[in-house]
Amino acid sequence: MKTRIAAMADLHTTQDSQGIFRSIFVDISRKADILLIAGDLTQDGLLEEAEILSEELSFCKIPVVGVLGNHDFSTNQQEEIKKILYQKMHILDNRPYIFKDIGIVGAKGFGGGFDKHLTEPYGEQILKQFVFEAINEAIKLEEALTKLETEKKIVILHYSPIRQTVVGESLEIYPMLGTNRLVQPIDDFGVTAVFHGHAHHGSPEGKTQKGIPVYNVSFPLLLKIQPQKPYKIIDI
Ligand SMILES: [Fe+2]
Numbered sequence: 001m002k003t004r005i006a007a008m009a010d011l012h013t014t015q016d017s018q019g020i021f022r023s024i025f026v027d028i029s030r031k032a033d034i035l036l037i038a039g040d041l042t043q044d045g046l047l048e049e050a051e052i053l054s055e056e057l058s059f060c061k062i063p064v065v066g067v068l069g070n071h072d073f074s075t076n077q078q079e080e081i082k083k084i085l086y087q088k089m090h091i092l093d094n095r096p097y098i099f100k101d102i103g104i105v106g107a108k109g110f111g112g113g114f115d116k117h118l119t120e121p122y123g124e125q126i127l128k129q130f131v132f133e134a135i136n137e138a139i140k141l142e143e144a145l146t147k148l149e150t151e152k153k154i155v156i157l158h159y160s161p162i163r164q165t166v167v168g169e170s171l172e173i174y175p176m177l178g179t180n181r182l183v184q185p186i187d188d189f190g191v192t193a194v195f196h197g198h199a200h201h202g203s204p205e206g207k208t209q210k211g212i213p214v215y216n217v218s219f220p221l222l223l224k225i226q227p228q229k230p231y232k233i234i235d236i
């Protein structure tokens, strides 16, 4: 039996967002079985913003699963943000979330660039740390995938694992938008589909080298392409 998955990202909730998302959540609740949110839940990582998102999510009547994005780390209160949202959405850690016959895993991910322009861990310590952050995120993802026993596997990331879905952004910022370092576990474990955000001006769809579909579900991007339906729905 197929499950209908809705996905979105980059809500960037501010203290003025009250009422902005509720009709979308009502709409999604009618159309899908589960909603995935791929990070940047808040604009500035403020607890007040998380409170407002929590109120908006009261209008969502289906399970919500997601990851945090870079903005949610802005004030270093990510653990408090998770606590505020705990009742309304499940934020993935290194354990899978099982929904029916689907295993869902996720990580924030990180930058580092793509393909032959991948940033290498060389030179200054701080640059090596930058690269190691992405490697650690890829390891987290791999560990969570190792625990999955379901045939259907969904990955949620904030940063992009492939170049294709950031195309449309300025070339200069590609290394800040994602990295191929995240793609290997996705291909190795034969993931069914990947959702990410962060590239607000990127492209909506791409594929890994092994042909696994990758969807950029950034809210500003989808709002531009399909204003009536700023989320993605797939059946798996
Ligand atoms: Fe964002």
Ligand SMILES: [Fe+2]
Pocket (backbone or CB within 6 Å): 040, 069, 070, 071, 158, 197, 198
């Ligand atoms: Fe972001």
